[in-house]
Amino acid sequence: MNTTMKEGFNLAMMKGLKKWRLFSLLAALTIFLSGCGEEYLSTLTPAGQVGRDQFNLLLLSTAIMTLVVIVVVIIYVLALVKFRRKKVGENVIPKQVEGSHTLEVIWTVIPILLLIVLAIPTVIYTYKHADVSAMDHVDADGNKTAVTVNVTAKLYWWEFEYPDLGVVTAQELVVPTGEKVYFNLKAADVKHSFWIPAAGGKLDTNVENVNQFYLEFDKESAGLKDGVFYGKCAELCGPSHALMDFKVKTLNRTDFNAWVESAKTTEAVAEGDLATQGEEIFNTSCIACHATSAAGSAGGVGPNLAAFGDRNRVAGFMEHTEENLKNWINDPQSYKPGNLMPQPEQLNNGEKFSDEQLDALAEYLMGLSIEK
Amino acid sequence: MSSIAQKKGFGATLWDYLTTVDHKKIAVMYLIAGGLFFVIGGIEAMLIRIQLAKPDNDFVSAGLFNEIITMHGTTMIFLAAMPILFGFMNAVMPLQIGARDVAFPFLNSLGFWLFLFGGIFLNLSWFMGGAPDAGWTSYASLSLASPGHGIDFYAIGLQIAGAGTYIGGINFLVTIINMRAPGMTYMRMPLMTWTTFVASALILFAFPPLTIGLFFLILDRMFGGNFFDHTMGGNTIIWEHLFWIFGHPEVYILILPAFGIFSEIFAIFARKRLFGYSSMVFATVLIGFLGFMVWAHHMFTVGLGPTANAIFAVATMAIAVPTGMKIFNWLLTIWGGSIKVTVPMLYALAFIPSFVAGGVTGVMQGAAPLDYQLHDSYFIVAHFHYVIVGGVVLAILAALHLYWPLMFNQMLSEKLGKWTFWFFFIGFHMTFFIQHFLGLMGMPRRVFTFGADQGWDLFNLISSVGAFFMAAGVIILVVNIIITAVKNVPVGNDPWEDGRTLEWAIPQPVPFYNFKQTPLVRGLDTFWIEKQEGNKEGMTYAEPLSDIHMPNNSFIPFMMTVGLFIAGFGALYNGEKEWAVPVLVLGLAITVASMAVRSVKDDHGFHIHKEDLMNEKGGK
Numbered sequence: 001m002n003t004t005m006k007e008g009f010n011l012a013m014m015k016g017l018k019k020w021r022l023f024s025l026l027a028a029l030t031i032f033l034s035g036c037g038e039e040y041l042s043t044l045t046p047a048g049q050v051g052r053d054q055f056n057l058l059l060l061s062t063a064i065m066t067l068v069v070i071v072v073v074i075i076y077v078l079a080l081v082k083f084r085r086k087k088v089g090e091n092v093i094p095k096q097v098e099g100s101h102t103l104e105v106i107w108t109v110i111p112i113l114l115l116i117v118l119a120i121p122t123v124i125y126t127y128k129h130a131d132v133s134a135m136d137h138v139d140a141d142g143n144k145t146a147v148t149v150n151v152t153a154k155l156y157w158w159e160f161e162y163p164d165l166g167v168v169t170a171q172e173l174v175v176p177t178g179e180k181v182y183f184n185l186k187a188a189d190v191k192h193s194f195w196i197p198a199a200g201g202k203l204d205t206n207v208e209n210v211n212q213f214y215l216e217f218d219k220e221s222a223g224l225k226d227g228v229f230y231g232k233c234a235e236l237c238g239p240s241h242a243l244m245d246f247k248v249k250t251l252n253r254t255d256f257n258a259w260v261e262s263a264k265t266t267e268a269v270a271e272g273d274l275a276t277q278g279e280e281i282f283n284t285s286c287i288a289c290h291a292t293s294a295a296g297s298a299g300g301v302g303p304n305l306a307a308f309g310d311r312n313r314v315a316g317f318m319e320h321t322e323e324n325l326k327n328w329i330n331d332p333q334s335y336k337p338g339n340l341m342p343q344p345e346q347l348n349n350g351e352k353f354s355d356e357q358l359d360a361l362a363e364y365l366m367g368l369s370i371e372k
Numbered sequence: 373m374s375s376i377a378q379k380k381g382f383g384a385t386l387w388d389y390l391t392t393v394d395h396k397k398i399a400v401m402y403l404i405a406g407g408l409f410f411v412i413g414g415i416e417a418m419l420i421r422i423q424l425a426k427p428d429n430d431f432v433s434a435g436l437f438n439e440i441i442t443m444h445g446t447t448m449i450f451l452a453a454m455p456i457l458f459g460f461m462n463a464v465m466p467l468q469i470g471a472r473d474v475a476f477p478f479l480n481s482l483g484f485w486l487f488l489f490g491g492i493f494l495n496l497s498w499f500m501g502g503a504p505d506a507g508w509t510s511y512a513s514l515s516l517a518s519p520g521h522g523i524d525f526y527a528i529g530l531q532i533a534g535a536g537t538y539i540g541g542i543n544f545l546v547t548i549i550n551m552r553a554p555g556m557t558y559m560r561m562p563l564m565t566w567t568t569f570v571a572s573a574l575i576l577f578a579f580p581p582l583t584i585g586l587f588f589l590i591l592d593r594m595f596g597g598n599f600f601d602h603t604m605g606g607n608t609i610i611w612e613h614l615f616w617i618f619g620h621p622e623v624y625i626l627i628l629p630a631f632g633i634f635s636e637i638f639a640i641f642a643r644k645r646l647f648g649y650s651s652m653v654f655a656t657v658l659i660g661f662l663g664f665m666v667w668a669h670h671m672f673t674v675g676l677g678p679t680a681n682a683i684f685a686v687a688t689m690a691i692a693v694p695t696g697m698k699i700f701n702w703l704l705t706i707w708g709g710s711i712k713v714t715v716p717m718l719y720a721l722a723f724i725p726s727f728v729a730g731g732v733t734g735v736m737q738g739a740a741p742l743d744y745q746l747h748d749s750y751f752i753v754a755h756f757h758y759v760i761v762g763g764v765v766l767a768i769l770a771a772l773h774l775y776w777p778l779m780f781n782q783m784l785s786e787k788l789g790k791w792t793f794w795f796f797f798i799g800f801h802m803t804f805f806i807q808h809f810l811g812l813m814g815m816p817r818r819v820f821t822f823g824a825d826q827g828w829d830l831f832n833l834i835s836s837v838g839a840f841f842m843a844a845g846v847i848i849l850v851v852n853i854i855i856t857a858v859k860n861v862p863v864g865n866d867p868w869e870d871g872r873t874l875e876w877a878i879p880q881p882v883p884f885y886n887f888k889q890t891p892l893v894r895g896l897d898t899f900w901i902e903k904q905e906g907n908k909e910g911m912t913y914a915e916p917l918s919d920i921h922m923p924n925n926s927f928i929p930f931m932m933t934v935g936l937f938i939a940g941f942g943a944l945y946n947g948e949k950e951w952a953v954p955v956l957v958l959g960l961a962i963t964v965a966s967m968a969v970r971s972v973k974d975d976h977g978f979h980i981h982k983e984d985l986m987n988e989k990g991g992k
Contacts, residue, residue: 037813038827043745044812057742058812065732072699072728079707080721083642088710092643093904097708099648099701107700108693115689118739122689123682125741130678185675190513191608193673193748197814201744204673206609207513208602211675230826234673234748234816236507237514239434242819317823337434 025066026059040221041230043197047250048216050200053125060121064114129201132212135182147175147256148182152298153192153205155237156244156339157316161298167263168296170303171316173231173248176256177217185211193235196248202234217250228312239338243317259371266370268292268306278364281357285347294370302341309369322366326358391925393477394884395462398484400779402459405488409451411846412495416444418843421803425836427824437820438505439522443495445508446526449622450533451491453764457629458487458540460771461568463779465544467875467882468565470553470891472920475546478970482929483540489937490533497525507818509619512600512611516592521944527589528940532933534579534586541575544568553874554914555893559653562873562897563646566653567632570660571625577664578621585614594946612674616667624663627759628656630767631698634720637770638702640870641717642709645897648701655694655701662691672743681740688738695731699724714868715789719770722797723763730758733808748818751811757804769796769849777867781880782860788852792845799841806831806838866910872897877910885920888985889913917985923977928970935962 039045046052088094137145143164150161151173161168175181185194187205195202199215221228226247233244251259270279282292289302296304311320315336318324330352332341344352353361380388389397419440423431432440466474474480497503504526506515515523548569552561561569588611591597598604600611639646646652668676668684702724711717733755737743746752769792776784810831815822822828866876874891877899892914895901902910942956 036809036827041814041826042812043814051745054741054745057739058736058745061736061739061742065735068696068732069725069728072703073725075700075703075707076724079703080711083706083709083711085643085710085712092710094642094644094709096645097647097704098645099651100704103700103704104648104651104697107697111693111696115692115735118735119686119689122685122739122741126682126685127678129741129744130681187513190517191511195748195816197745197749201741202673202747203744204675206675208607208609209675230814232814232816236438236511236818238517239438239505239820241438242434242816242821245823 025063029059029062038225039198040224040226040228041197045198046200047198047229048200048218050129050215051198053129054201057121057125061118064118068111068114129213132182132214134180135212135214146180146182148184149173149175150184150186150298151194151205152186152188153194153233153237153244154188154340155190156233156240156336157303158194158231158244158246159188159298159300159303162260163297165260165264166296167260167294168291168298168300168304169263169294169307170300170305171246171313172228172307172311173246174256174259175215175217175248175250176253177220177250178253180214180216182214183212185213190237191235192233192237192244194231195234196229196231198229199248204235217248219250220252220255221248221250226312240336243315243336245313245316247312263294263306263370266294266306268368270364271367272363274360274363275367276364278360278362281353281361282364286361289341292368305365305368307368307370308365309367310371322362325362325365329353329358329361388925390930391481391927393473393481393923393925395466395474395477395480396779396882396884398480399459399461399463401484401488402455402462403779405484405491406452406455406459409447409491409495410453410456411850413444413447413452414843414846416440416447418839420444421836421839423820424822424832426833427822427826427829429821432820434820435502435505438507438818439503441818442504442507442510442522442526443498446494446504446530447491448760449508449626450530450537451487451494453626453760453768454537455487455491456768457571457626457764458483458537460633460768460775461544461564461571461629463775464875465565465568466547466551467778467878467886468562468873469548469551469556470874470887470893471547471551472886472890473923474543475551476543477923478926478929479539479543481926482932483536483538483543485929485933486536486539486936487533488536489933490529490531490536493532493937493940494525494529497522497529500525509615510589510611511615512589512592512608513602515589515611516600516608523589524593524944527586527593528943531583531586531590532936532940534582535936537575538579538583541572541579544572545576548572553887553891553893555898557893559650560893560896560898562632563635563649563652563656564629564632564873566656567628567630567635570656571628574621574625574628574660574663578618578625581614582618585611585618588614590943594943609674612671613667616670617664620667620670621660621663623756623759624659626764628660630723630764631656633767633771633774634702634723636873637716637720637774638705639872639897640774640868641712641714641720642706643712643870644705644709645872645900646701647704647707648697649896651697652701655697658694659691662687662694666691669738669740669743672740673747685738685740685743689735692731692735692738699728699731712870714773715784715786715793716770716774716868718790718793719766719773722793723766723770726758726762726766726797726800729805730755730762733758746811748816749811750807750815750817753817754804754807754811757800757807761800761804769793772849774868776856777863777880778875778882780857781862781864782856783863783867784856785852788848788855792849792852794845795841795848796845799838799843799845802838802841803835804838806834810835866899872900874899874911877902885922885980887911888920889917890915917982919982920980920985921977922980924975926970926975928966931966932963932970935959935964935966938962 037044046055139145150163152159159170160173185205187207193202193204203211203213228247228249231246231248270276291304292306294306313320314324315328328335330344423429502520502522504522506518588599592599598606600606600608635646666688669688672681737746773784773789813827815828865880891911899910939956939959942952945952
């Protein structure tokens with residue numbers, strides 16, 4: 001081995017060592033951060049490519065910024081320890097230094113370099129995550145290859161329409177795994193913002209224009225705590241902004257296709273006497289706003305209830321029990337202030353629904369399912 | 373609190389303050405009014421944290437919570453932070469440049485009263501049907517949909533207060549350009565003056581977009597306009613742009629004076645000239661300039677498209693460079709100095725790590741795709757509290773201790789000051805550090821409650837406990853102020869012993885005409901130079917003792933403001949109450965009549981004669 005080779009070798013070693021250091025810093029960060037939060041909700045446990053890109057950007061920026069903080073803290077602590085008046089002496093007049101060009105150049109150039117390191121992936125990902133060009137690709141038969149969901153945000157619920165599949169649902173988004181799912185986002189009343197933290201960043205639903213982006217989901221949600229990912233409204237939209245949650249069910253492509261088929265064909269049926277009674281009440285009081293068939297298009301006054309029995313939550317945020325459902329129907333304003341569902345008195349001749357009526361309604365609604 | 377004021381009756385003192393055009397008295401009024409609003413905003417903050425201390429809490433209702441967060445943000449920015457900083461600018465800047473007052477003393481008074489009455493108008497909403505509830509940003513679709521008069525109070529109140537700020541900003545600009553003492557070149561101006569200058573320039577350019585946005589909102593809500601109603605061809609995104617074209621520079625309007633205050637403190641308590649003075653000035657101007665180029669980073673998720681997002685992302689990152697320059701210059705100022713840890717210095721030292729933490733999270737949010745995750749989550753709440761509390765509020769608390777002897781000729785207790793500091797500092801980090809993680813864990817901001825078992829319960833509780841520490845700190849501060857005011861021990865000029873700039877050279881209490889003779893400024897840190905050369909008086913004079921021309925007090929600014937205040941109610945109830953239009957007209961008539969009186973009546977001010985000046989000994 002001659003000297004140049006040795007030097008080269010050493011250099012490579014050093015480089016490797018440096019890389020290894022950065023890698024270990026990143027690895028430590030990853031472990032530390034992913035310890036935070038729940039898998040179905042946290043941005044720190046990304047569930048798809050978009051979320052993962054953004055998480056990587058988080059790691060990179062955190063690493064760079066940690067470096068800056070460490071440098072500042074070292075200088076700061078040293079200055080504090082070395083130059084306290086007790087140490088320097090009470091009557092010492094320090095040298096009145098004007099400044100230093102060299103230092104100014106150093107702390108201008110190094111930050112610029114660090115920022116360039118961050119700016120490059122930032123710009124690349126900005127374009128990448130806005131690229132919806134494949135949205136309209138069609139196969140040989142003229143069918144769209146990708147799933148597109150039209151999301152309409154309303155006070156305080158979410159409508160999900162699959163325009164190419166002829167299906168509409170509410171509150172629970174169902175998407176296939178392992179492919180890009182495209183979204184058209186719009187608000188029906190005031191501005192909201194569509195956010196599935198585990199899958200990727202948010203995009204606003206504006207009142208005057210449609211926003212488009214895509215998300216990806218790697219795995220089926222069945223294994224998660226509630227069997228779903230959590231979605232949130234991220235823009236203040238009124239009193240019940242905090243309660244404007246939705247859920248995301250991810251299925252593999254085969255199951256997703258089966259779900260779509262079932263959604264298109266399932267008719268609402270009341271099984272048993274109680275449910276039939278419930279259906280009658282529903283048909284006089286509720287059907288004007290709530291559809292019970294998932295086949296169709298967007299534009300419901302109230303959430304589509306075709307899949308109500310499959311849902312994870314009542315009104316988007318309460319545990320899915322008959323008790324909660326009955327409470328909700330009989331006093332929606334106290335549970336979700338400012339929502340647009342009429343109070344029972346407006347629907348039921350000026351009175352609250354009786355216990356019998358509620359039992360029947362609950363029985364009927366809980367029986368509405370497209371997954372069975 | 374000067375000895376003169378105590379000898380006067382209460383009525384006479386009140387009349388004196390209602391009519392004063394003296395920048396020092398106006399500064400005191402800004403401080404008191406801003407302090408009051410700070411306490412109100414603080415109480416609102418406590419209510420927020422109590423509500424969020426545990427999941428599914430029902431301490432306040434959903435609608436009330438939105439009113440509280442809206443008023444907390446609006447109050448803290450417009451009615452607490454900015455006015456208090458205006459107070460310090462008013463108190464210090466004219467003295468620093470060797471001026472007898474600001475350029476337009478009458479306007480100075482008008483600016484204050486407009487701010488105060490605008491703030492009162494806004495807060496009256498609590499008692500008149502409900503406060504605004506669309507967030508301090510008041511995004512158009514929600515603010516148009518909001519029932520009641522809350523948003524109307526917001527729009528009109530901020531319009532009145534904003535006019536005051538605008539007038540104040542112009543006044544400071546003209547003052548600094550025209551009223552500097554001989555020898556006070558631009559590159560000898562202390563950093564506090566420089567940052568006042570740049571912040572005022574930002575006000576000059578940033579407030580008109582807000583004014584326009586607010587007028588659109590007023591017209592839309594009260595007079596049937598359709599600027600933001602998309603069903604009538606309007607567009608809500610216009611509001612977002614107008615608001616943030618104002619809103620982002622606003623952040624720098626707040627933080628630049630804070631930088632100025634800390635620059636003074638580091639130099640004084642390290643007994644050392646500010647390191648890299650010219651680059652500090654350059655960085656200040658550059659930050660001010662870039663501040664106008666980045667507003668859309670508040671709108672990354674609006675759907676402006678990748679090109680706009682990429683450009684604004686890179687521009688945002690660029691701001692980190694001049695800000696970093698400042699941090700390192702401060703570090704190098706204390707490096708090699710002789711550091712004395714007084715209360716102001718304690719705040720300044722705490723500011724560096726706190727603000728750096730807030731700054732780096734800002735850069736993270738500048739990375740647009742990452743911001744898609746962070747935006748409108750608790751991460752952003754943590755970030756802006758790190759820069760506003762860790763920067764601006766720490767500066768305000770520091771300046772309160774630093775300039776208290778300058779403004780009142782008494783010293784706040786250092787011991788109690790340290791208690792305040794530690795409570796506030798620990799509470800601040802406890803409250804907000806953990807919120808970064810809440811955001812990353814998927815918690816959106818502006819939620820009135822949150823469901824249990826989403827992994828957020830413990831962190832929210834910790835955050836709420838921290839808020840109580842901060843409150844304890846503020847209570848100790850109030851006690852400190854009361855004790856100090858009651859004791860009233862005069863301390864004289866240069867109480868910190870290492871004052872470097874002109875304001876510390878003036879005898880205490882500061883005479884109402886400030887300088888008997890206009891000083892000659894012989895370099896940066898002119899008082900320091902005089903002291904080093906053994907000049908006992910602390911000043912070299914640029915002119916012989918001669919008559920001083922002073923402005924008369926005036927009640928007209930107060931009346932002009934009262935007119936607008938009354939007119940505000942007329943506009944607010946337009947179309948709803950019969951008396952609305954007459955009241956609107958009456959209010960505007962009062963304002964216009966007051967302006968006419970001001971225009972027609974000659975007011976040449978008065979002269980203090982040379983002989984009287986010679987008889988006075990320094991202070992009094």
